[in-house]
Amino acid sequence: xxxxxxxxxxxxxxxxxxxxxxxxxxxxxxxxxxxxxxxxxxxxxxxxxxxxxxxxxxxxxxxxxxxxxxxxxxxxxxxxxxxxxxxxxxxxxxxxxxxxxxxxxxxxxxxxxxxxxxxxxxxxxxxxxxxxxxxxxxxxxxxxxxxxxxxxxxxxxxxxxxxxxxxxxxxxxxxxxxxxxxxxxxxxxxxxxxxxxxxxxxxxxxxxxxxxxxxxxxxxxxxxxxxxxxxxxxxxxxxxxxxxxxxxxxxxxxxxxxxxxxxxxxxxx
Numbered sequence: 001x002x003x004x005x006x007x008x009x010x011x012x013x014x015x016x017x018x019x020x021x022x023x024x025x026x027x028x029x030x031x032x033x034x035x036x037x038x039x040x041x042x043x044x045x046x047x048x049x050x051x052x053x054x055x056x057x058x059x060x061x062x063x064x065x066x067x068x069x070x071x072x073x074x075x076x077x078x079x080x081x082x083x084x085x086x087x088x089x090x091x092x093x094x095x096x097x098x099x100x101x102x103x104x105x106x107x108x109x110x111x112x113x114x115x116x117x118x119x120x121x122x123x124x125x126x127x128x129x130x131x132x133x134x135x136x137x138x139x140x141x142x143x144x145x146x147x148x149x150x151x152x153x154x155x156x157x158x159x160x161x162x163x164x165x166x167x168x169x170x171x172x173x174x175x176x177x178x179x180x181x182x183x184x185x186x187x188x189x190x191x192x193x194x195x196x197x198x199x200x201x202x203x204x205x206x207x208x209x210x211x212x213x214x215x216x217x218x219x220x221x222x223x224x225x226x227x228x229x230x231x232x233x234x235x236x237x238x239x240x241x242x243x244x245x246x247x248x249x250x251x252x253x254x255x256x257x258x259x260x261x262x263x264x265x266x267x268x269x
Contacts, residue, residue: 003187004238007104008082011091012070014099019062023095026061027053059093063101071103083108084192106189111249119183120269123176131172173266178243186242196237201230 027050034052067088075082082105092100135157146152159165208218219229247262256262 003185004193005109005187005189007087007189007191008107010071010074010103010105012067012074012101012103014066014070014101016096016098018066019099022065023058023062025065026058030057030061055093059090059099063088063090067101067103071105080107082106084189084195087191087195104191106192108248109187109189109245111184111186111245113184113249113253116180116184116250116253117269119180120176120266123179124172124269126179127172127175130175131168169267173263177247177266178239180246181239181242184246186245188238188241188245192241193234193238196241197230197234200233200237204233 030053071086084106086103086105089102091102142154159168251262
């Protein structure tokens, strides 16, 4: 059962006396990359180069050296362990004045597992039944083909080797674990879903570019609009995050340390 939570937030205040030296260093660093006619590379006077810099770039460079350490310090004071990457939003930043930055972050969800082993066993039976039905449907199709062509061979869909049997059992286990998400509430902060969605979209766009496939052409081929595709990726991202936290909760409940031991445990239920 899905439950999307708003991101946690904290406002960090930086007094100008601590910001000023970092601010000046940021200007110097960024100025060294400014190129202007009449000056050698890296030799543009700071006072001149500063006029070519965006204030946003200066702010970001300044915060890059102080924000995360301060955020971690505040989290330690509050005995909070955030997960994922924090996201910042500058509320106030002006030369000569104090700065305020809002940091959004996520926490590991509190999950009530209940009798998850009983639920998992139930889902395994359902998954095995579903796979059996799929095989039956495929065999029926081949039987119809054989009626038209007696030479058509009906495949053996049952696993015969130990490896094949294990693969089918793992498929059943994976389906059953995914089924637990319908029974157990896994609250997830929205920021994690957003970040995972952006990551998957970025990777997908890279794959398309690598194969010289236009985005519009791909969307037309799968008969989806851009909005529909993004929504499907977002849904998949949320399910992946929920599954991750669910498995982590099971590891804590069983005191299992490794992923391999967790897989073995789930197989045996």
